[in-house]
Amino acid sequence: MLFPFFAAALLFSTWGALAAPTQPHSQLSRRSGIALPPGYSHIIFQDDFSLLPPGSQPSPSKWIIATGTSYPNGPANWGTNEIQTYTKALSNINITSSGTLLITPLRVSGSGSGSGNVLDSSSSTSSSSSSAAAAAAAAPDNGKDNWTSARIETVADHIACPPGGKLLMSASLKFGSAPSPSQMGIWPSFWALGSEFRRSGKFDQWPAAGEIDIAESTNGSPDVWRLCTAGPPPAGRATSFLG
Ligand SMILES: *[C@@H]1O[C@H](CO)[C@@H](O)[C@H](O)[C@H]1NC(C)=O
Numbered sequence: 001m002l003f004p005f006f007a008a009a010l011l012f013s014t015w016g017a018l019a020a021p022t023q024p025h026s027q028l029s030r031r032s033g034i035a036l037p038p039g040y041s042h043i044i045f046q047d048d049f050s051l052l053p054p055g056s057q058p059s060p061s062k063w064i065i066a067t068g069t070s071y072p073n074g075p076a077n078w079g080t081n082e083i084q085t086y087t088k089a090l091s092n093i094n095i096t097s098s099g100t101l102l103i104t105p106l107r108v109s110g111s112g113s114g115s116g117n118v119l120d121s122s123s124s125t126s127s128s129s130s131s132a133a134a135a136a137a138a139a140p141d142n143g144k145d146n147w148t149s150a151r152i153e154t155v156a157d158h159i160a161c162p163p164g165g166k167l168l169m170s171a172s173l174k175f176g177s178a179p180s181p182s183q184m185g186i187w188p189s190f191w192a193l194g195s196e197f198r199r200s201g202k203f204d205q206w207p208a209a210g211e212i213d214i215a216e217s218t219n220g221s222p223d224v225w226r227l228c229t230a231g232p233p234p235a236g237r238a239t240s241f242l243g
């Protein structure tokens with residue numbers, strides 16, 4: 001039987017994925033000063049970006065910066081009808097002088113040349129990702145403006161929970177603090193997708209590949225959503241929590 005939730009690539013993670021048992025990777029945990037919580041024996045993956053120079057970008061050895069509007073052969077607009085284009089531009093994704101990851105959605109005027117004037121920059125989110133899925137709500141969609149943002153996912157996949165063990169995925173995200181009307185379309189989130197989603201090239205296999213949404217917030221709402229999905233619709237949406 002396949003447990004896709006436990007073979008996951010993390011998306012938009014700032015650091016996370018601690019698991020038990022087996023050998024400790026103490027050198028890794030010392031490097032960034034992240035302590036193992038009680039009950040966990042080693043770190044599978046972590047990154048807090050604190051060691052990177054300001055103005056740089058997440059290490060390609062750890063992170064894939066997704067670009068465009070879909071996975072290869074995947075559903076358009078990342079399957080969520082989001083209107084943004086993901087880029088690797090420093091203006092969309094860079095490391096701050098505080099050693100955090102800054103992802104900034106930007107609305108650019110014009111017809112999508114990418115060289116128009118920036119009209120609006122959201123309240124930036126630190127150590128998180130953002131989306132402009134409902135950006136049309138922020139301003140009437142004139143059919144010309146173009147939203148860009150950034151999306152990263154771990155290079156590591158098959159981050160798995162050992163049989164009988166436990167897996168902790170954790171991230172620290174700063175959500176926007178601007179009033180909700182100024183955050184329409186902003187969708188910071190942290191989640192894991194089943195590795196099969198990436199490996200098989202079957203990007204249309206959602207939600208069968210499995211997905212754990214650990215934190216999602218839209219439109220500046222104080223609500224944080226957590227969801228698990230697996231299997232074909234309509235059973236795909238297994239559980240959801242509003243926290
Ligand atoms: C990082 O992104 C922010 C927001 O777009 C921008 O103001 C800043 O200039 C960027 N840093 C670099 C080095 O490009």
Ligand SMILES: *[C@@H]1O[C@H](CO)[C@@H](O)[C@H](O)[C@H]1NC(C)=O
Nearest residue numbers: 085087111112113114146148
């Ligand atoms: C939006 O801008 C990006 C980055 O310049 C570009 O790749 C994309 O094609 C543009 N999208 C549209 C719909 O014009």
